[in-house]
Amino acid sequence: MIRKILKLLAILILLVVIYFGYIFGRQAWDFFKLKKYKENLEFTASENVKLLKDTIYLEFLDERRTLHIFLPPGYENSDQKYPVIYMLDGESLFDDLYMQGPEWQLDERIESVMAEGGPGAIVIGIENGDRRSEEYKPFAKTDSNEEVYGSEFSRFLVHDLKPWIDMRFKTKRSPRHTIIGGASLGGLMAYYILMTYPETFGKAIVMSPSFWVSDEVFRLHYDKDLSDKKIFISIGTEENDLVGLAKRTFKVLEAAGMTSDNLRLEKQRGFSHNHFTWRDAFKKAYPWIIE
Missing domain, CATH: 1.20.5 (Single alpha-helices involved in coiled-coils or other helix-helix interfaces)
Structure with missing residues (x-):
């Protein structure tokens, strides 16, 4: 024995x-x-990327932020209006050298889709700050008294930044043409912003979302009409506890009536929680979310 x-x-x-x-x-x-x-590392941003240094002011943090903006090829010589993708962690989107690591290649992906006759989009990348953890949490971690600013950031995005962008660029302004995206805590915020401001945002790219912060995440969809929304959720199979939370969110949204027409869960086999994962995720997300 x-x-x-x-x-x-x-x-x-x-x-x-x-x-x-x-x-x-x-x-x-x-x-x-x-x-x-x-x-x-090399400079990898396309000629269609513009850097607006310290352009916007976040009063609730008393900080200025840089915008990283992608305009589709042919934008300057056309009257065409475009959908807009607002992306958090804007410093990560376009340039290895600025990022000091593997950028997410949003510009290359959109340009390649357009070269094949697909739709283009404007990208507004909002650079994060020194207090990213507090800024990208809409509610405090369960059993924590930490100070967070996610709701203030969301209001700024909707009431200050979006009107500012719409005045200066050739944008399609309806919710179905306004997309929010992010990864990790940025993925949490993208989901929160879509659910909190459905009259402004119609689509979300939610990559490796940090839904561990609070169970409030799984109640955000209550009393929401999701029939005209579109949500892309991605998760690497090596992202440990985040995998189960992403699957749980997918099931919650399915139970709320979303279908494969407007809800997608992309399982990235062999990928873990890093920038290579989010590069791969956006490559898969863009053609689906923009159609």
Whole structure:
């Protein structure tokens, strides 16, 4: 009997060692891949990307922010109006050198879709600040008294930034042409903003969302008409607890009446929580969300 118990214990210990070895191995590989990438950084933004340094002012934080703006090829010589994608963590979208790491290649993806005859879009990337964690949380972490500014940031985006953009650029202004997107805490915020301001935003790109912050996330859709909304959720299969939370959100939205026509869960096999994952996610999201 004792021999059987010891044998089972040895097997259990071996399984634990294998599991944690795999986890640490993945983390080491991600670190090595990022380190090698940073050794060869170059300027990668397309000629259609503009940088508006310290253009906007966030009164609730007393901070100025830089905008990273992509205008579709041919924009300057056309009267055409375009959908607008508002993206959080704007410094990550277009340029390896500015990002100091793997940018998400939004400009390359949109240009490639347009080159094949597909639709274009304007991208407004909003650079984050030193207090990103507080700024990108609409509610405090469960059992925490931390100070957060997600609701203030959302109001700023809707009532200040969007009107400012609509006055200066050739935009389609309806909710069905106004998209919000982000990754990690930015993914949480994208989902929150869509649900909180459905009269302004009609679509969301929700990448690797940090839904661990609060169970309030899973009640945001209550009393909302989601029939005209479109939500793309992506998650890497190696993102641990975030995988289950993304699946839970998908099931909640399915139960609320959303279908494959306006709801998609993209499982990125072998991807973990990093910028390569979000580059891949946007590549898959754009043609679906923009159609």
